Structure formats: C-alpha cells, structure tokens
Amino acid sequence: xxxxxxxxxxxxxxxxxxxxxxxxxxxxxxxxxxxxxxxxxxxxxxxxxxxxxxxxxxxxxxxxxxxxxxxxxxxxxxxxxxxxxxxxxxxxxxxxxxxxxxxxxxxxxxxxxxxxxxxxxxxxxxxxxxxxxxxxxxxxxxxxxxxxxxxxxxxxxxxxxxxxxxxxxxxxxxxxxxxxxxxxxxxxxxxxxxxxxxxxxxxxxxxxxxxxxxxxxxxxxxxxxxxxxxxxxxxxxxxxxxxxxxxxxxxxxxxxxxxxxxxxxxxxxxxxxxxxxxxxxxxxxxxxxxxxxxxxxxxxxxxxxxxxxxxxxxxxxxxxxxxxxxxxxxxxxxxxxxxxxxxxxxxxxxxxxxxxxxxxxxxxxxxxxxxxxxxxxxxxxxxxxxxxxxxxxxxxxxxxxxxxxxxxxxxxxxxxxxxxxxxxxxxxxxxxxxxxxxxxxxxxxxxxxxxxxxxxxxxxxxxxxxxxxxxxxxxxxxxxxxxxxxxxxxxxxxxxxxxxxxxxxxxxxxxxxxxxxxxxxxxxxxxxxxxxx
Numbered sequence: 001x002x003x004x005x006x007x008x009x010x011x012x013x014x015x016x017x018x019x020x021x022x023x024x025x026x027x028x029x030x031x032x033x034x035x036x037x038x039x040x041x042x043x044x045x046x047x048x049x050x051x052x053x054x055x056x057x058x059x060x061x062x063x064x065x066x067x068x069x070x071x072x073x074x075x076x077x078x079x080x081x082x083x084x085x086x087x088x089x090x091x092x093x094x095x096x097x098x099x100x101x102x103x104x105x106x107x108x109x110x111x112x113x114x115x116x117x118x119x120x121x122x123x124x125x126x127x128x129x130x131x132x133x134x135x136x137x138x139x140x141x142x143x144x145x146x147x148x149x150x151x152x153x154x155x156x157x158x159x160x161x162x163x164x165x166x167x168x169x170x171x172x173x174x175x176x177x178x179x180x181x182x183x184x185x186x187x188x189x190x191x192x193x194x195x196x197x198x199x200x201x202x203x204x205x206x207x208x209x210x211x212x213x214x215x216x217x218x219x220x221x222x223x224x225x226x227x228x229x230x231x232x233x234x235x236x237x238x239x240x241x242x243x244x245x246x247x248x249x250x251x252x253x254x255x256x257x258x259x260x261x262x263x264x265x266x267x268x269x270x271x272x273x274x275x276x277x278x279x280x281x282x283x284x285x286x287x288x289x290x291x292x293x294x295x296x297x298x299x300x301x302x303x304x305x306x307x308x309x310x311x312x313x314x315x316x317x318x319x320x321x322x323x324x325x326x327x328x329x330x331x332x333x334x335x336x337x338x339x340x341x342x343x344x345x346x347x348x349x350x351x352x353x354x355x356x357x358x359x360x361x362x363x364x365x366x367x368x369x370x371x372x373x374x375x376x377x378x379x380x381x382x383x384x385x386x387x388x389x390x391x392x393x394x395x396x397x398x399x400x401x402x403x404x405x406x407x408x409x410x411x412x413x414x415x416x417x418x419x420x421x422x423x424x425x426x427x428x429x430x431x432x433x434x435x436x437x438x439x440x441x442x443x444x445x446x447x448x449x450x451x452x453x454x455x456x457x458x459x460x461x462x463x464x465x466x467x468x469x470x471x472x473x474x475x476x477x478x479x480x481x482x483x484x485x486x487x488x489x490x491x492x493x494x495x496x497x498x499x500x501x502x503x504x505x506x507x508x509x510x511x512x513x514x515x516x517x518x519x520x521x522x523x524x525x526x527x528x529x530x531x532x533x
Contacts, residue, residue, distance in 0.1 A: 015322030053272025068146040072304035074291025078222025092277035120422030128350040144383035147332035168380035171336040198286030205293035225532040238460025248404040270514035344368035401463035402440035406432025409470030424478035
C-alpha cells in the first residue's frame, strides 16, 4: 500500500504471537471451567463486579472505531471529535441511575427482551433483527476493517481480506469457547494495554513536536471542542444528536450493555457504568491529541485512519512496537469478541429459546457458538468494503444517526410513560427503519438528496429530528390505541418513589455510593468541556 507500509522486527512479531496464544489459551481454560448453563455462557453467570464491568465496557467501546477511528478523526477534524467521548460519560451516569435498575429488575438477558416485557413481542423481534444487522455490519465489520487495514500495512504478504479473516478466526476461537466470561477478562487486560499504549504514544509524540505548547499549531477550527453552526463535522446544534448515539451505544446496544446485564447486583452494575465513564475522559490524551500530533508530523497521509499506526511505527523503539501492536489488536479484539457474543445471545435468547423452550441448555450454547462463527465469517468478508465509505469514524457515526434515534425514543418512552403501549412502540421502530435507512442512502451514500435540492441538514441534526418525531409518533399511536396497562409495567418504569429512595438512601460506606461517584464524574466532565471549549 505504498508509502504507508510498516515493518515489525522479529521481537515485535514474537510479542504479538505470544499475545494471540495467551488469549486463545485463556478461552480454552474458561471453556473447561464454566458450567453448562446458557447464562454461564452468555452472561458469565450474572456474577460480574464493578471493576471488570467498567473495564469491559470501556474495552468493547475502545475498538477499531476508537484507536484507529478517533485518532484518524482528530487528524482530519480536530478535537471536536471529543464530543463523542464526554457525552458518553454523561449518558453512563444517566444509565446507571435511571435505566439500569429497570433492566436488572426485569432480569433480562438481552436489551430487546426489555421491549417485550415493557411492550410486546413484536417490538422485541423487530429491534432484535435490527440489532443483529447493525452489530454485524457496523460494529464487527468496522472493527475487522480497522484491524485488517493496519495489519495489511504491517505484513506485506497479507492483504486486507486475509488480515480481517485472521482476526475473525482468532477472536472466534476464544469467544466461541469461553463466552462472555472469557471476553470480559480479556477485555480488562486489553483495556490496560490500550491505555498504556495510547499514553506512551502521547508522551513520545509530545517530545517529538517540542512540548505541550506545540500541540495547538494546527488550523483554528481544529483547536476547539464546540464548533459553529455552519461546521460540517460536529456543529454545536448537533450535540444532542451526538448524545443520542451515546444513549443507543451504551444503554440499548446489546454489544455494550450486555456487561451490565451480567452484574452480580445493581450496585456493582451502577458503579461499573460510572467507572467506564471515568475511563472515557482521558481519551483526549490517549487518542485525540495524538491525532493532532500525527497531523503535524505526517500531514500527507493517504488516509486519516493510518494516523495511529504511523505514530506507533515511527516513534516506538523495537520491542515497544510489538506491545503497541498488541494494544491495537486488543482494541480490535475487544470490539469483535463483544459484538460476536452479543449476536449469539440475541439469536439464542430472542429467537431460538422462545420458539423451543424445552431445548437443553447445552444445545442452546452450541447454537450460540455456531451463530458466533457464522456472524464472524460474514463480517470478515464484508469488512474490506467499508473502505469505500471514506473514514471509519464517518462510517460509524453517520450511519447510526439515521437508524437509531427512533430506537432511543422507544426506550425513553417505555422507561418514562406507563400508558405507552406495544402498538406505538412497534410502529415507531418500523417507521425509523423505513425512513432512516432510505434517507441515509439518499443523503450520505448516493448524494441524491442534495441533487434534488433538499435542505442540507447535518446528520447529527437529522438524528435529533427523527428522535422527536419518534417520541411524538409513539405517544400519538399509544394514545389512539389505548390498552389496559400491561401487568408488571410499574416495575419497569422510572418513578418518583425511586428517585426519593435514591436521594435518601446513600448507602454505606458512603464512598461506594454510585450517586456520589456519578456527581464526581459529572463535575469532572464539566471541567473537561470548559477547558477545551
């Protein structure tokens, strides 16, 4: 691939190989240790503590769309891309306090299952099918593309197709064998590698350009977090649209939220979510500012998504390069294994088990393992085509902005309005897919939207519009088709009594209070936004 070709020393290659062998060995170990129940496989026996939950949430999110995508996005658009990080911290606070209690009370195994308990089976099936397609085509394929891009530029005898296939194979082996229990432990190790690797690149890059003050020697528009209305990347009035994407990813996407569903209790789930929010804030140093450093050192990269590997291979000494490559592979693997586990749980828990309630736990696990392998194989074939969409980050964010806002609206209404019913929820989801997907194709892919003179609406703003239309549609249809309140709904909808209990029962010891740490995270996030404004 021309001037972007990188090389690993033998020592570096050995480090990468040892890493691969280690995670596969761990998957084999967990497969022998876990029980035969499906909850052991899909939800790690519902016994995860806050520390593992937080790191695993962070690692599953810090994937190809992060190390490669965020750094490439910062290279092209500046620090405004940090809006996708600090809004996630706010969403995780809201998730921990307001949404997770309903999930855990319902004892759900998948996020679509919540829609059946709150609304009806139609909503669950519609959202589950959507989630399977979205996770496979966006999350898994995007991560494999990012990893394949870097590996194909590192090993000249591999192309992106082969590299993506190898990554899918290795992730598949330990995920199929060990399930979520294997995934969350490897995610924790991978998170630590990610953070250390990113900080090392930040530090060495800082020395290379001459210190902190030199970071901001980039054009004015790339120095600010909040951008003017006319900006074509993230205008200030599109920040609610950015927040909607975070709500979907962190609270409704099975791929990420599965970790909190496996919490041993509500307190651990809440603390884990808030802990993940704290882990998001330092990404300004780990992934975004290094993008500005790469812009100064290598202003003519053939694609912004090569900013991270270029920094790693140019700045790192032999040996450290192998560790950084392992950290990158960790990022890719975290996304792939998380998504593959989520996909298999959706197939089994939302379709196979309801249709065959007498099926043995062992057979359910086997079907989940087969589904994992099949999804990974398909995503590996599809992944190289993502290169035609431009930058990886743009592919992720623009596609989601058109198809998830009505999903978020459905959950918000379901969690807040007791009289909203299944008819309103189902048709809101169908409306979102029927309108959102064609609009995305017409506006972002084909350019037909602009060609026929329709108004130029930024995709984040388009997401906001679809969200409020979804709320109005859901409430309107529910009001027009009034039904007796479904049994058990009161336990799934946030109430004023729950708010009073949260504020009056801080818990002991006080320093373990999720509310306290949520407030600390809110203050820290506000400080970061003010600093970078």
